[in-house]
Amino acid sequence: MEEELKEKSGQLDDFPSGEALEISEVEQLTRPRYHYRLFFGDLKLRVHEDVMIKYRMLKGSSFTREELEEIMEANERQSAYASSINLLSFRSRTRTEIMRKLREKEFHPHVIEVTLERLEQEKLIDDGVYAQQWANQRVRSQKKGKVWIRQELRQKGVEPQHIEEALGNIDEDEELSSAVQLAEKKWRSTPGGMLDKKRKTMAFLMRRGYSSDLVRKALAAVQNKDQEEEDV
Structure with missing residues (x-):
């Protein structure tokens, strides 16, 4: 369990500084998906497939600890983004819902904020649109009233202005x-x-x-x- 946590957080405490280490083995993981375990002799790291490809982390390639620190920062951002996309593939979610899930996975607060900003820029999350769609669906399909819908959207972390705008648009x-x-x-x-x-x-x-x-x-x-x- 301790080694899994170390891989997950990308800690490099055991890696020597100023010394280039060669990747001795690459292992594809079944869980989490699209991740690989990279061995540097007795040392190892877990990285997302996109990061591995971007930095050409292939067997025989060498990296210093300083280079790996930069790579692992990029890896956490990519992992947070990929985790968010996976959540959104099941259903639409609010900004707060994504934030809560990423916190549960123990991503760094800065990484979470960067990920949320990216998702908003790419229009993958939009609380205003979400609130409107949710309100319409609850009235038409679930036959819920505005009081119920307001409370649901509050629990989902939607800002008051988005809630009131969505409720105001209900026929x-x-x-x-x-x-x-x-x-x-x-x-x-x-x-x-x-x-x-x-x-x-x-x-x-x-x-x-x-x-x-x-x-x-x-x-x-x-x-x-x-x-x-x-x-x-």
Whole structure:
């Protein structure tokens, strides 16, 4: 475990200064992917494939400790970037979510910041776009209200201005329509009298993150429809 940590962090404490060391063996690793273990006699380092290619770290090549220190700095940046790309390949994420994951992997704070800036420059993370897409998806597919969505985006570390802009762009009629659909379903599945139906439906919508004003509108729509059906 200690040797794995040393490889991961790129420590070069055991490497002699001012002396060129030759790569005696190159071993491809299955985990983490796209990484190689380089042997310098009894000493070894773990590097990302892109870094190995860039610096031509092949068997028989020689490097001083000073050169390796520079290479390992580049290696940590590349590893952090590659780890971020892997996370984003599964789903979109916020800046804060990527930052938290990189911290868990114990990357240096400066490396994390550089990586996040690169991802933003390349438009691979964009909290404003993320917030808008998330809000629309939660209203349409999950039938969540703005209160719920605001809390979710806060937990994901999205800045307040992005959250409010995303919520402000939600179509009010669409949110009300989603609330009415939920209210109708809850109303019809709730046994008991009018008071019980009203109380339980209101509580249900509130738990789904709809505002009290929108809950009242949705409930009124359901009651009116229910009354119309009884009058037929």
